[in-house]
C-alpha cells in the first residue's frame with residue numbers, strides 16, 4: 724500500500740483538471756464521497772457498449788466515473804477490482820470513484836446480463852505510473 728502514497732504528488736496536477744468542469748449538473752448534493760481532485764469521466768452504457776470521455780489514467784489519482792445508462796440496464800465493473808455498480812436507463816448518473824494503485828491495462832465489463840451483446844460489452848482503459 725505504501726506505493727499508493729507516492730502518487731500523492733500527482734494529485735496537485737489532477738487538481739488543475741477539475742477547474743475546467745462547470746458542467747450543468749445542477750449542484751449534486753450528497754456527492755461528498757467524491758474527492759475534490761478526482762478526474763471526472765463521463766461514461767455511457769448502451770446496448771452494448773461503454774463510451775468513455777477518457778481512457779488513460781494515472782496511478783494514485785482518483786477517477787470519478789459518472790456512469791449513466793442511455794439504454795437498458797448494465798453493470799459497470801472493472802475486472803480485477805471491487806468496482807461494480809448497476810445503472811439503469813432513466814437514472815441520474817452514478818458517481819463511481821476508483822483510485823488505481825497499479826499501472827496496467829484494465830477491462831471495463833458489464834456485470835448484469837443485458838441481452839445478446841452482454842458477453843462482448845467490454846472496453847479497455849490504461850493506467851500509467
Ligand SMILES: [Cu+2]
Pocket residue numbers: 797798833834835836837838840841842844
Ligand atoms: Cu450486460
